[in-house]
Amino acid sequence: MELQLDKETALIEAILYLENEPIEEAALIRISGLSKDVVEKALENLQERFSRSDSGIELSRVGGGILIAPKKEYWDVLRDRYGKKNDAKLSKAALETLSIIAYSQPITRGEIEAIRGVSADTMIRLLLDRGLIKEVGKKNVPGKPIQYGTTKEFLKFFRLESIADLPKLDESDRDRFELNG
Amino acid sequence: MELQLDKETALIEAILYLENEPIEEAALIRISGLSKDVVEKALENLQERFSRSDSGIELSRVGGGILIAPKKEYWDVLRDRYGKKNDAKLSKAALETLSIIAYSQPITRGEIEAIRGVSADTMIRLLLDRGLIKEVGKKNVPGKPIQYGTTKEFLKFFRLESIADLPKLDESDRDRFELNG
């Protein structure tokens, strides 16, 4: 198949531009009205175009979703204006997400969202980027959602030998009692 | 100068991607830390790249600012999900008054009334409230009447880059009206 699919590629690009959260391929197909094959070819085209050095945008896949965002190499320049906006909120959300993953791994995005009550896309992406979590498999339920777990980097960061060393809930209780005693 | 400026083009693209409102060239220069020449060349590069048929994004200039947005030809597909209708449409009287001001600025209330043949008080107040016009000076005639002109908000409302982009009369109309002017 030697189709160029210029228009279709352009349409998919426009949709990805308008979405800010990772969007699933099924949603891309629905919104664009294009077939699965065409959408996939368009994504391929985009990936190729974005990979060139004069492109500031990259296409990435996060937890089964697709999104475009500025390339990491430009983050340093962009951080001043765009990065620090909601640090406080960011850190709280990130910490919550990481703690859920650490204690409940392997865990899917949906399960994380069920606990936090809000979309977890951005946070998962941040933690993936930071190398603290990774995809560890797919859950054996319909849709085969991706499961996340912590990485070696995570262990290193928290100076743990193994995830078996994560403090247990009852230990924190003990702590509290000891403090009070 | 045969510079490609790939990295610089990419950086400017990343900035434009992150902004939602038209951004001025001066701001692009400040955020990117690049020189005016380089930013302008980068914008040129982007414009050229976006003009290709496999690009779903275009670069446009509105009210002195630059922004990227999905190409108009894809709006029909995108409208359902992303479209927002502007229901703050102007009345015929307001639009007439605004047209006089736009095409003949700076202009006084008296001059507006002479053309429309009716009082302009209410309409001027309405247009001032909507931020579409502003006082731009006083005419150097007895009584020093206030002169009105259009605002940046006006340019944004009509998606114009500058008042030089106001739609023009076609040739036959121009002949008809300007013979007697």
Added chain:
Amino acid sequence: MEELNQNAAYRFRLQQFEGPLDLLLFLIKKNEVNIYDIPVAQITEQYLEYLTYATELDLENLTEFHMMAANLLYIKSRMLLPIEIEADDEIEDPRQELVDKLIEYQKLKKLTELMEEKEREAEWVIERKKLQRALPFADVELWEKVDVWDLLKTFSSLMTNLTSERIIDLFEEVTVNEKMALMTELLETKGQCNFTDLVVRSGSVMDIVCAFLAILEAVKFRMVSIYQNKMFGDIIIKPYEKVNSDGVAVG
């Protein structure tokens, strides 16, 4: 004739005019007369007729409409006066000022149409779902002060906020998932591990059960292969080998 006028008046009423000039232009167009040679008497008559009907309507600029009527009558009367022709004098048409205004107004109407078109073009905007500003920039500083106890505190406070049914579902003292994760980690770091490595708290039945279930699960999904060299001996767990004896990959 009477009936025709009635009809005309009725049709006027359907129109909304922005001002007297607008109405005049309408009448000129409707009568198909030359704007530079307006039959003042005829147009004035129709104009006044419209005003009589219009008083019933909600007309905003009534004063201006009446001023124009007066102006029309004035022009009409001037045109009835005999003109003394003197060769030197430029003959001034009493209609000239009005014609200039009408032409100017006509131009404005045209421009307004263009602006209307622009407004229509700008009627729709295509907007992003959310502002793009808050990008997930991984700030190194963000993590500086975090330690493992923060993780625990955060997690336990999240859990206390959940309803009891969800806690049962998602949080147990020991879980199979936890054992799976531990096993994956050990396989990664050491290449293989023993069943006993998975039992962290010796003597805990739940620990043993979960570890065992984790191994069964892992075998089922071909993540690991297990070996036991003697009955009741420790189980050795190794990553699943995808290659058979001929060196051909199998699914």
